[in-house]
Amino acid sequence: MVSASASKIFASSSNPLPSPIPPSGLNDLPYDVVIIGAGIVGAMLARELSRYKLKLALIDKEDQPGLGVTKASLSYIHRNHMNPPGSERAKFCVGSQDRFRALAAELGLPYREADEINIAFDKEQEQQIRTRLDWAFKNGETKFRVISKEEVARLEPRLTRDFTFAVYSEAHGMIHPPEWAFALTENAKANGAEVLLETEVLGLAQAPDGTWLVRTDRGNLRSRYLINAAGLFADEIAWMAGDRDVKLFKTRGTFAIFDSSVSSMLRHLVYVAGLNLSYSQAMGPTMHGNIILGLGWFKEPKDRIDTRVTKEELDCILRMGRQIMPDLPERDLITSFAGIKSTNNLAKPEDFYVGPSGVSPSLIYALICSPGITGSPGITRRIIELLADAGLELQEKADFNPYREKPYRFKDASEEERKEAIARDPACGHLICRCEQVSEAEIIEAVRKGARSIEGVKQITRAGMGRCQGGFCGPWILKIIARELGIPPEAVTRKGKGSEEVIRFDQIGASL
Amino acid sequence: MSRLYNNSDKGGAGAPIKLDLAIIGAGPAGLAAGAMAKRLGIKDVVVFDRDERPGGILPQCIHPGFGLLRYGEELTGPEYAWRAVQEAAAEKVDLELNSMVIEANPGRQICVASPDTGLRRYDCRSIIFAMGCRERTRPAVRIPGTRPAGIFTAGKAQRLVNIEGCMPGRRIVIVGSGDIGMIMARRLTLEGCAVEAVVEIMPFTSGLIRNEVQCLRDFGIPLLLGHEVTEIRGYKRVEGLSVCARGEDGRLIPGTEKNFDCDTVLLSVGLIPENELSRQAGINLDNATNGPVVDNLLETRTEGFFSCGNVLHVNDLVDEVSQEGELAAQGAAARLGLVQEPRTVNLNVVKGSNIAQVVPQRLLVNRDSRIAIRVRRPTGPATVRIGEAVKLRLPLTRPGEMITTTLKADQLAALYDQGENQELRIDCE
Incomplete structure (x- = not known):
């Protein structure tokens, strides 16, 4: 079965372009809401708005939801101890863990929890942690307590003993954000939302009747309300709407991931004190059983796509990692990456701005910063209130389906589930990615649900995310994507147009 | 089937x-x-x-x-x-x-x-x-820069070219001088690609000498020894790569930077x-x-x-x-x-001077044994001493060339009798 399908792989030669925008152009009824940006906020908003009788569209310039800022973060659902009481951040982060847990159940997504240890190395940091503790209580958190060095040593024997003060807190959430953005979008789509990927907004204009005209590289559409959830590009979107006052301040952080074989070295999320967002030092388990290290001073990037990892930054985070865990397993470093975050000038320093634009109440901004993933449920709720305030009628659909079937995951399945799955579909037993134990069936499903690139498939299925970083499974994944999309291998991209992975033999001379 | x-x-x-x-x-x-x-x-x-x-x-x-x-x-x-x-x-x-x-x-x-x-x-x-x-992958050797398409391990590129019938790119720089990297330098040259250079951080190649000769020298492919990659550039697809020479202390030597334009980087590290x-x-x-x-x-x-x-x-x-x-x-x-x-006594191998690894690590003295050794650093004429009795004289040694020899059961028995603490020390001097 497997070989037969494999032999079909190179048969097709068409190279389909993204289809034009569905016929909702100038002559048709406008959309009620168009959301620009399918990150965690845009995707969650689309899913929540799909409960209502609305004509709804979610637009993103990438080929898959959640591949922007959403992808590059620590990916924790933090408890409410890093947000100053009274801030928008504190407000929007209340109860996030409960909301994520509920969504995980509805959408068949993994959600795990880890406890956290905050440590301080000197008096100044100790004061910062005490401030955080105070914030936690003022924000309504209850499960925070000061713990002794001995207890920390018992809980995390490999942690440094050099710290002076520690606070313990329970039940921080762990998710894989791009997988969530993908699933939320999938559910929104199942409930009638239109999802327009590889669609870049080029211009915005408001008609005299208040309707917005959205010009994109794939056609125009009209909408009564617009949500700017464009992440690092939110300022450009604002400028297009005539709002020249929005400014984003961007910073870059570097992360390192260690192999899951060393996961037993660290069970708790460990945070070193620090009160502002420009500085972050954290190390902890991930959703997938790796260890993530996100440390260091955030530097200002060259531009919004400047996700270089420099030698200095990587050396720096590893050095700081060793400060937290002296026997940092550097041999088991499997990848490093940089992420860019932003703050903005509409909010108070280092806070969210979720509110109407300066130009019209029908254009709403979600200008956020860290902790954006944690805040996304609260932000979503707030945007829906703002839409209602601005006159959007929210009438619930009788047939809204909040559920998504939980996808098969070989690695997470029990022996019985695996046997049943393989009996149903042999591809469920054909392991393509050996490091992360991902079957062919999972990759096929991801592609059928909309993943088009190697990076996209990786973010959904984890294929290629392990210690060999796609060394063995890369060619297989390339073939499966090509086969499922009916395109030749040279049309398969790593992460969207312009990042084609391979070329044909007869293309070699083309540009030499 | x-x-x-x-x-x-x-x-x-x-x-x-x-x-x-x-x-x-x-x-x-x-x-x-x-x-x-x-x-x-x-x-x-x-x-x-x-x-x-x-x-x-x-x-x-x-x-x-x-x-x-x-x-x-x-x-x-x-x-x-x-x-x-x-x-x-x-x-x-x-x-x-x-x-x-x-x-x-x-x-x-x-x-x-x-x-x-x-x-x-x-x-x-x-x-x-x-x-x-x-x-080994890029993070294992910590090459700085962006993460675009066009970075392959040499073996993955070899599979793409020789089995899947695809090419990894047109203008290639190979990082590391492992055997597969050198073999792919030749292979891609034969397919019409421009292999700009093979860049090795150490002052010597890590693969076999025969590959250095047959795959690089015979095809005029530049080999940059003692050079470190300082950056990979490009956002969607690789656009280039920068290298810099390293001094004996491992520090980069200012003024020796070189930039390559390329669309593909192969790693053989x-x-x-x-x-x-x-x-x-x-x-x-x-x-x-x-x-x-x-x-x-x-x-x-x-x-x-x-x-x-x-x-x-x-x-x-x-x-x-x-x-x-x-x-x-x-x-x-x-x-x-x-x-x-007959399962008799063991000798434990002890790695002496300039010995990186030895297999097997324990020897049953009742039977012949093949011993495979790698040195840490390349040398000129050298002697590998196995215990007191066995001496191998070699014209040169390199980490990339495994040294193998077979010890007979009676030699092992003799070594066992002479040795102390049931240890067998191996040195290369």
């Missing part, structure tokens, strides 16, 4: 299937082990492999240079693999392809996932690990034995080889588990990998009582 030949369905759906010997990996080590195991009279032997075809990495190695030791003639990788498969077939070795061993526990039970046979468990009297190795299953089974590993600690019958410190080929230590020549497979089968046959091997 996903299998060449197959035994009939064994065992019921639920209960574990009993095997005398499970061999994990159908590359040259596993196939040779399978054939030899059958020859020695081991009955229920199955070789498992995750790929749809046997031969391991050989089918993608279409260059010649294989088989000189074993067959006395020069073969390509696919030809060598074909012989290995034929030899296994002649002994009626069962091959389970498309079958990935996902678990191995210390009680010698393995769990195998396959689209053809589903999920099965096997209780094995003995197990030979022959999983081979994987390539070392191989790592794939010992995830061995670790799961609780096998004791050697930090120097990244493979199990074994004796001269290639038995690990856990009874009934054997290891051979590149999962034991990265070899230079496939011929030696096959030989190790056969040796591991002899070990398994001895463990199963089919071959008499």
